[in-house]
Amino acid sequence: MSGKQPRTTIGDTFQETSNLEQQVIFMYVHRIEFSFQNGQTPEKAIEFAECLLGTLLRNGQICESIRGPLYMEENHCVAIVLAPEQESLDPKFHGKYVTSQIQEGVALGIGFTSTAMAKDRGSAETCSCHSSSGYVLFTTYLSLEPPVRCLDCFLPVPLYKFPAMPSGEYGDVVRWQSDYQSCDSLQMHCTVLERATIRQMSDPRSSLSMMGRENCRMLEDLSGKPFYYYLYRDHGRSVKSEKARRCPSCGQPWCLETPLHSLFDYKCDTCRLLSNFAWNLT
Numbered sequence: 001m002s003g004k005q006p007r008t009t010i011g012d013t014f015q016e017t018s019n020l021e022q023q024v025i026f027m028y029v030h031r032i033e034f035s036f037q038n039g040q041t042p043e044k045a046i047e048f049a050e051c052l053l054g055t056l057l058r059n060g061q062i063c064e065s066i067r068g069p070l071y072m073e074e075n076h077c078v079a080i081v082l083a084p085e086q087e088s089l090d091p092k093f094h095g096k097y098v099t100s101q102i103q104e105g106v107a108l109g110i111g112f113t114s115t116a117m118a119k120d121r122g123s124a125e126t127c128s129c130h131s132s133s134g135y136v137l138f139t140t141y142l143s144l145e146p147p148v149r150c151l152d153c154f155l156p157v158p159l160y161k162f163p164a165m166p167s168g169e170y171g172d173v174v175r176w177q178s179d180y181q182s183c184d185s186l187q188m189h190c191t192v193l194e195r196a197t198i199r200q201m202s203d204p205r206s207s208l209s210m211m212g213r214e215n216c217r218m219l220e221d222l223s224g225k226p227f228y229y230y231l232y233r234d235h236g237r238s239v240k241s242e243k244a245r246r247c248p249s250c251g252q253p254w255c256l257e258t259p260l261h262s263l264f265d266y267k268c269d270t271c272r273l274l275s276n277f278a279w280n281l282t
């Protein structure tokens with residue numbers, strides 16, 4: 001089998017739902033330089049760079065994995081990364097772990113500087129709502145953006161815009177995103193673990209959903225705003241039974257009269273869950 005057709009054109013959804021009068025802010029490509037002096041070796045600078053890029057990723061300041069390009073120039077190594085915003089690498093977003101690691105680098109003779117290079121044209125802009133009414137934890141196998149979306153404009157929200165989680169960073173959310181994208185890739189390819197990964201994404205009691213819902217609970221506590229979890233729905237038996245579907249957690253009716261952001265047909269405010277009308281029936 002050659003895999004499924006992409007089930008939703010997220011770019012179109014952004015076009016439909018983004019408020020065109022809002023300021024448009026695209027994801028940004030940044031160049032980070034790690035300079036080394038005082039007898040430091042290139043190997044030590046690269047080791048430091050890989051470590052700091054991992055911390056920046058867990059702090060939500062960069063979106064790509066640390067396997068992005070990392071190369072040497074004259075007396076520094078360079079990383080090209082994707083970040084949610086032009087100002088994502090500003091020290092005000094560093095948090096305690098990034099700050100202390102940069103200080104350790106200075107003590108070792110390794111400097112850190114960054115330059116915002118260009119807008120990334122392959123990504124969505126980020127949310128610029130003044131005050132969002134709520135959020136949803138949401139990603140797909142194709143998404144490079146942060147996995148939190150504003151419930152009003154459905155655009156991504158950088159993780160560092162939320163108060164830091166008890167660990168001091170957002171590593172649990174970043175790990176959930178990585179696991180979810182792995183499941184989504186496998187189910188889209190239809191060759192390995194298709195049923196198992198669909199179950200992980202659809203069942204509110206799967207380990208993937210439990211991890212995601214715990215993140216939502218924590219972020220709701222920190223932000224004081226409702227935080228929803230999305231349950232993927234692949235197959236339904238019939239249009240009639242699908243319309244009568246109830247919340248799989250509390251058993252109450254949850255079908256919306258008007259779909260939210262052309263994607264969510266079901267919403268349970270008690271359980272903070274969202275879902276779609278089965279893809280095989282649309």
Ligand SMILES: [Zn+2]
Nearest residue numbers: 127129150153
């Ligand atoms: Zn928004």
Ligand SMILES: [Zn+2]
Nearest residue numbers: 247250268271
């Ligand atoms: Zn419910």
